[in-house]
Amino acid sequence: MRLRGCHPEPFYPVASPVAHSIAGFWTFMLWAARSKVHLISACRRYLPQLILLVLLANLADIDVLFGLGVGTNADAFHRGFTHSFVAAFLVALAVSCVWRIAGSFRRSFTLYFLAYSSHLLIDLCTGTKLGWNSTASGIPLFWPWKKDFSSPLVLIVGVKHKDLPMLFSMQNLQSSLYELFIFGVFTAALLALWVRHQKNQAMSHERETPARAVYNSNPMQSNERIP
């Protein structure tokens, strides 16, 4: 595990829990869509599942506590092992053994892996300046390979967390609101697509139902189905 306390600028801006939590919600949407459950009722009926996916989407930043725990600083171990696919794999494996949220082990594992990996994807695109530049901090995506990966396209400015005044600064509030807006717009677009898909499905079902009724009312055809 790398100690980053000696870095000339040790406090990297990080995407706030706002972005990561919404990404966790996206994986819940995916699960609800595949399960053909209405989203609103799914949120009510499957709240523990939703909370679990949101927690997994935030879990990689637990390494901040490692740094605070050994008394160095919050960034001492930040963006280390926990920000890798190996960690995503191990966490998904462990949670799938305890709770199969999507019925089968394979489906549950995939969902957990996606929720955890959404954090990695967001961190890849987090830097100090929006746009096409090299300000993204980088994460060891393929740990134990020590190379840091970062996106050349920075989509999230991130919040600064050097100390409490900075954590609750106006700049961080603006960054969090920006994340809420961008991720909120994307969520609204996903919801619109989903509603459209459900309407199309309902219409095709309505078209199929009368045709099936006519088919079943025809004794010749109905009898053909009986072996």
Ligand SMILES: [Zn+2]
């Ligand atoms: Zn992170």
